[in-house]
Amino acid sequence: MRTPPAPASIDCLSGLSFVFTGELPGFSRDESVSLAKRYGGRVVGQPSSKTSFVVLGNNAGPGKLKAIEKHNLRTLDEDGFMNLIATRKGPSAGGKVDDKTRKKMEKEEEEIKQGAEELARREEAASLMFLSSGEAISRLTQLWTVRYAPKTLKEICGNKGQIEKLQQWLVDWPGSSKSDFKKPGKNGTNIYRAMMITGPPGIGKTTSAHLCAQLAGFTPIEMNASDARSKKLIESGANTMNQSLDKWLTGKGSLKTAQSVNAAGVEITSRSCLIMDEVDGMSAGDRGGVGALAALIKKTHVPIICIANDRGAQKLKPLLNCSFNLPFKKPDAVMVRSRIMTILYKEKMKVPANVVDQLVEGAQADIRQVLNMLSTWRLSSDTMGFDDSKALVKMNEKYATITPFAIIQKLLGPYMFSPNARETLNDKMELYFHDHSFVPLFVQENYLKTTPSLVRKTDTPPEKLKLLKLMDRAASSLSDADIVDSLIHGPEQHWSLMPLHAVTSTVIPASCMYGNTSYTGPNTISFPQWLGQNSKQNKLMRQLGDIQVRMRLKVSGDKTEIRQHYVPALFPHIVQPLMDDGTSAVDEVIERMDKYFLSKDEWDTLVELGVGSHKDEGVLKKVSTATKTSFTKKYNLKVHPVPFHKAQDLGKLPKKLSAEPAPDLEEAYDVSGWSNATNTQPNFGTRMMTTFRMRTMTTRRNQ
Known part of the structure; x- marks a missing residue:
């Protein structure tokens, strides 16, 4: 491995974008990409007119070579790339950047400062509110995920279109309820009584649901995996509001009663919104909860928002059929970086943008995980380098399933x-x-x-x-x-x-x-085409077994022999006539099939087993539709023989064993408990043991 040169400055590649293609002699692909990011460069996958340099190695991709020629891009080999790092100065060392990049950097810095000031004002207002209520809470005791949780839809990173659909659905809820959910509305969502939000963890699904419900005038009521969500509790038990779910979800009974206020003082009204979080995590303790929830969705008069990580989970099928699916995607890395940089500026931490990018990439755009890592790091240091971020990501690495x-x-x-x-x-x-x-x-x-x-x-x-x-x-x-x-x-x-x-x-x-x-x-x-072919093979083997069972009264042979010899021999007699003679050969074909106890299903299998000139596609094309219809009707109208052996074919039944003679000694009956009233007789073993004992006693007495 080649040793990287000493950089001219820590951000010497700032403002430049790179594309790597081919194999570099001294670095692997991951090492060269990491090197560019370490010094502030941006790495993209495909070259475009905005690409600064293309770093060429051995066996460069032909598509990228054409793009270089098309856009007239500058290229570097490995030595040129190393020389660029060693000689170019970044903004921190007084290096010059182009006006466009400089304006972009200044704009980002201004947005970060404004966002930090907004966070400070919001935090100060929250502190005053807690002080006035006598519940002062130290900001140091709060988790960053709680302290910097989005309070407006603007602060949520990504999925703007999906959030707008969710909010519009909640705003239109009263009108949808009056029309009995028969008018689709602008987005086609108003015919559904529930929304299903799916996506990876940490991207703002639950936060979006709460904020949209509050902005639409609803009171969000959340039930997650820590709550009991079994069928019994959902259908007739008490919910988190100390009131039966089936009453207030279906609109039955009075909603403004003494029981409609929970321990937190939240009143349940027709403007309540149920948020069922982590529905794909229902376990054995929530047995039947998914089915009960699906039944409630079909009759609820209160909006229900279901949240899950895996849309393809088997247990979610009942919910997907009665709810509108809103898939949330991972937010763009640039948006996440902007939000994280604002929080870091507020916390007075000096973390470069490329380090934040490393954290976001390592956490797979999970904002909560990034905040937890940074809050833990803040306890010991207010700065973080590129190597520190890589080590922190490795330490907090989570298992991800790759397709x-x-x-x-x-x-x-x-x-x-x-x-x-x-x-x-x-x-x-x-x-x-x-x-x-x-x-x-x-x-x-x-x-x-x-x-x-x-x-x-x-x-x-x-x-x-x-x-x-x-x-x-x-x-x-x-x-x-x-x-x-x-x-x-x-x-x-x-x-x-x-x-x-x-x-x-x-x-x-x-x-x-x-x-x-x-x-x-x-x-x-x-x-893999093997999956389909293997499934077809198993089906044909099963059907071939049925043919062999039906024909075994007339022929002898296993499935392999039936396939290789009898199927080709039967083809000219039960398939070929329908191709050549049409409807006139139907009766003859059915008679021949009855001789071998073959049904209409077995005829289809024989056609499917054909190869070469007897392949099923070519055969079925040559049999006219009228012939197929006549064949099916006539076969269904007739009575066909059933393949089974008669008793006389197997020989005479064995004679019944005659009853065993009674013992000679009458004493045996008295000792063994012979019952004349019930006319029962002890079993053979008991009678033999009793007879043996009585004879022994008689022998001893005679002696």
Whole structure:
């Protein structure tokens, strides 16, 4: 690894945007991107007219080379990039920046100062309010997530369009209720009695729900995972307001009673709004709660806002059918940075913008996590460097599920296995364990669609031979992976072989075939076709088993023999006549099917099992619609034989065993408890033991 040069200033790349393409000799891709961000530069994925420099390495992408020529962009190699860091001075060292960048920086600084002043005024007003009520609370005891929680919709980062829809739905609620929710309204939301907000944690879903409800004149009432939300409590039990949910949700009974005020003094009225947070987190303690909530949504006269992280959760299906879905996305990093910088200015912390970007990226735009990390850091220091932010993010790193589409881009991309890559074998195997059932299938489906980096050109015979060897090695490894998989999922279940399966099914094939890909999104990555083919194979095997069971009275053979010999032999007699003769052959075909006990479903299966010239698509096109209709009607009108064996075919039934003669000694009946009234007789074992004892006693007496 090459050692970075001493920078001219800590922000020497400020105001510049970079695009990296190809493999740099001394740095991996992550290291070069991190180096640019460390000194204030901005890194983008695709070159445009606004790009300052394109850093070129070996095997640069052809698409990016065309964009360089199109926009006439300046390029740098690795040495030029290092020289730029060592010689260029940033604003902190008196360096000059262009007027556009300078004005943009000044505008951002002014907005940060104004935002900090607004936060200070709001905090002062809140302190006065607490003092007047005799409930003074020290600002030092408050969490930053509480102290700097948005108080207006303007302060929420991102999802402006979705928030507007939610607010408009609440504003239109009285009119929607009067029209019995039959008028869609401007956004098509007014026919729903509930909203379902979904999205990753920490992006402002719950805050948006509370603020929209308050601005629309509703009193928000929140129930989350810490509250009991079972079916019994939702349907007839007391809620957080000490009043039955089914009364005030459906509008039954008086809403302004002595029981409509909770312990906090909040009065339940027709202007209440129920916020059900974390509905996808309902566990066994909330059994039946989702179904009960869905039933209440269908009849409620009070708006309900449901909040969940995972829209695809199985338990949310009842709610998705009766509510309008509002998907929230992660806010833009620039918006989050602006908000965080305002709070840092208010707290008198000196944290550069690139450090904040590092925190936001590491927390996956979770604003709450960023605030918690900064508030903890503030206890010991009021400054933070780039390396400090990386260490803090690593310490607070949370597990994130990566989709198989993103995993395959990493595995078969040009950087995971490049000579300068810093990922260890464990890092590469970890990608397999994100989804160990899907990732090998994605690798097997897409590994032949790359241009391997290990083969520069495929024009010459030696390079073609090298490419074939790489393909052979990858295919052999996938074959070995199938053997390992059979040991894992077989009868013995050797789960300890999972790491070996990760290497053979994912790491080795990707290490052979990594390189330039044309993957730009999920639509260009082939989904594993094996899944569909395997499902079809299982269905056909099940149907073939039904055919074999029905035909076994007339033929002998297992499923394989039926498939290979009898199905082709039956085709000219029960399928071909319908193709050639049409409706006139229907009776003959049905008679032949009855001889082999085949039903209409088995006829469809025989057609689907056809190959070559007998393939189902070609066969069905040659059978006219009139013939198909006549065939179906006549078959349904007739009575068909049922395949089963008669008793006489199996031989005579065995004779019934005759009753056992009674013992000779009458004493046996007295001792064993013979009952003449009930006409019952002890079992054979009891009678034998009793007879044995009586004979023994008689023998001893005679002696």
